[in-house]
Amino acid sequence: MDDDGRQATFGADGDLSDRDPDADATNDFGDPKGSDETDGGYNRYAVSSLLQKAVRRSDEEVAAWAAWELARSGFAWNLWDRLTLYTVEDLRAGEDVALLVERYEELATERWEPAEWRGRLCAIHAALACARATSTREGPNADEYFRTVAEERAEARDAGEDPTHDFPVGEFEPGGEYDVAFDKHTGEGSRLGRGTRFFKDHGARVGPEGEGELSAEWQRELMRSHDVEFSEEEIEYAVAPVEADDRWTEPDFGSDTGTEE
Structure with missing residues (x-):
């Protein structure tokens, strides 16, 4: 469910329906709590x-407090929903923290009670893990940029014009x-x-770090024993890393189409 949908949780009488029913009815000052x-x-x-901004700005103390405050106040569902979103919205792709947050949520909500002290510890640990991870807005920025380019391409085609911006692959053909x-x-x-010749020569190459030594040797032996006869030049090229500044240019090895022999 999207953000607006999850936040629209008020009943007809104005009470918040998603607060933990076991949460205290009064705040720290003894006053009745609002919805x-x-x-x-x-x-x-x-x-x-604030929790999201603390994660983005790597402020561990503020992130830990905000998570603790939500967990103890009966809003654990809100906390875990948001922390999960932050792992893809505000952190660099590839961070293992997404798995940590999932595990902390499982412990807090399935093994223990979210608002009791063990549940609160899970909330704090998850928030700290997010705040300590590398922050970036690359995911949302990419999503918004590609969406905007898609609209511009469509408008340009309707007008019979070339778009000012295009997808990185251009015509892709x-x-x-x-x-x-x-x-x-x-x-x-x-x-x-x-x-197979085209795929082995060109389509299966990796990089620019290249294959590991053992993987490269396996690839060499597989190509040498294949029904398709590969030259040693082709074999060594297949395991060589792509060029960091030219990842897509490929030689032809004497075949215009890369067809099987």
Whole structure:
């Protein structure tokens, strides 16, 4: 469910339906809590927003407090929903913290009670893990940029014009910069007769770090024993790393199409 949907949780009488029913009815000062009020007397939307900003800015103390405040106040569902989102919205791709957050949530909500001290420890640990991870807005920025470019491309085509911005692959067709993508696993590549030779020579290359020593040796031996006869030049090229500043240019090894021999 999207953000707006999860936050629209008020019943007809104005009470918040998703607060933990076992949460205290009064705040730290002994006053009755409002429907969106935390135990400390804060608005839970503001605390949730602060948690996200603390994760983005790597402020461990503020992130830990905000998570603790939401957990103890009966808003654990809000906390864990938001922390899970932050792992993909505000952290660099590849961070293992996404798995940690999932595990902490499982412990806090399935093994223990979210608002009791062990549940609160899970909340704090999850928030600290997020705050200590590498922050970036690359995911949302990419999503918004590609969406905007898609709209511009469509508008340009309707107007019979070239778009000011385009996707990184451009027209994306055989013979273009990304020709290697059209191997035997695609309809276009099959129609071009590109089989195992093309795939091994070009489509399976990695980099720019290249294959590990053991993996490269396995690849060499597989190509030497294959039904398709590969030259030593082809074999060594297949395990060589792609160029960091030219990842897509490929030689032809004497075949115009890369078809099987």
